[in-house]
Amino acid sequence: MSVTLEDNKRTAIAVRLADMEATQNLLIANERALIEACHDREISNRLENFLKDDEKNLGIINTVIVQYGIKAEPKATVQKMIEKATELMENSELSLFEKVAEHELLKHSQTMAGLLIHKAGQVVGADIAVAITPLNTVNFENRAHQEQLKGIMEVLSTKELTGQEADQGLWARVQDAVAAVSGIAGTLITHTDAEIGICDLIRLDHTKVTALFKQIQNSNDPIKLEECFGQLYKDLSAHSEAEEEVVYPAVRQYYNNVQELYDEQAEMKLALEQIKEMDPTNVDQFKTAIVALMNAVNEHVEEEESDMFPRIKSSLGNEQEKRLATEFKACKSKIQDKLLAEQTK
Ligand SMILES: [Fe+2]
Ligand SMILES: [Fe+2]
Numbered sequence: 001m002s003v004t005l006e007d008n009k010r011t012a013i014a015v016r017l018a019d020m021e022a023t024q025n026l027l028i029a030n031e032r033a034l035i036e037a038c039h040d041r042e043i044s045n046r047l048e049n050f051l052k053d054d055e056k057n058l059g060i061i062n063t064v065i066v067q068y069g070i071k072a073e074p075k076a077t078v079q080k081m082i083e084k085a086t087e088l089m090e091n092s093e094l095s096l097f098e099k100v101a102e103h104e105l106l107k108h109s110q111t112m113a114g115l116l117i118h119k120a121g122q123v124v125g126a127d128i129a130v131a132i133t134p135l136n137t138v139n140f141e142n143r144a145h146q147e148q149l150k151g152i153m154e155v156l157s158t159k160e161l162t163g164q165e166a167d168q169g170l171w172a173r174v175q176d177a178v179a180a181v182s183g184i185a186g187t188l189i190t191h192t193d194a195e196i197g198i199c200d201l202i203r204l205d206h207t208k209v210t211a212l213f214k215q216i217q218n219s220n221d222p223i224k225l226e227e228c229f230g231q232l233y234k235d236l237s238a239h240s241e242a243e244e245e246v247v248y249p250a251v252r253q254y255y256n257n258v259q260e261l262y263d264e265q266a267e268m269k270l271a272l273e274q275i276k277e278m279d280p281t282n283v284d285q286f287k288t289a290i291v292a293l294m295n296a297v298n299e300h301v302e303e304e305e306s307d308m309f310p311r312i313k314s315s316l317g318n319e320q321e322k323r324l325a326t327e328f329k330a331c332k333s334k335i336q337d338k339l340l341a342e343q344t345k
Helices: 008-037 041-068 076-090 096-124 126-132 135-162 170-185 198-217 222-251 258-276 283-315 318-343
Strands: none
Touching: 008 041, 008 076, 008 096, 008 126, 008 222, 041 126, 041 135, 041 198, 041 318, 076 096, 096 126, 096 135, 126 198, 126 222, 135 170, 198 222, 198 283, 198 318, 222 258, 222 283, 222 318, 258 283
């Protein structure tokens, strides 16, 4: 018996993340259409701000999916819902209020999707919590948007029903509601997706892998061991391949020990293949092999973080760090797409 790399719970969460990405694209398309149709300056300013947030959040959701490490297609029902919602937005018989009301529902479902992914992730494994942390920003902003959308709906509905302006104090109340939400969110918002440098991105992967090793060490349940190893295998494979394709070539001229890093990763890949052929119900043997791998990986990570990172910081500029981060993410994403294509063959 060898290890099965697929795990239903993890795949189900990957599908929810893909649903979120598809919904995010719809939110953006809706906002563009609403801005076009709206003639109230206060409302269109708010919509413009949503659009900016949502475009940035699409990038964050994208990064989270790559960090999560499993690609999936959105559910067929979500794809149908998106088609229907797009038709509604194009329907000229609907009033602007009715379109904004539809948009608010969609925002609500997106907020809920983010929260529910967090809840599910908490049950499945600590590594998932690491990967999806940036979703906090998206969830917080969606909640703030919802509060503002309620205000927009009040203005539009009052005008449509009575021909008069909404109550004067409306936007002040909306501001209070948004402030209350941001009080809850606290200091969750750090930097935007576009500001993440290559060292941050590599470190995120390392943290996730450490969380997986910890879960393996703390468990004697063959099913849990198999799940965690499956994820570890995928994460380490994509991470090391992307380092070899994007990062190592870029630092070679500044850092003498790059060849060592390549060699260590070649050994790590061999160990991963060997463990993949082992029987996880033979718990002791399985865990011993993984602990040996963990020690090798820890040493490798230590070298990268305390030796290679300072070279990157001192030799590459900020812009190049960001460019490498984008390339690293794209490379991992490509590897994950390949895995998805192989599975769905
Ligand atoms: Fe590495
Ligand atoms: Fe690494």
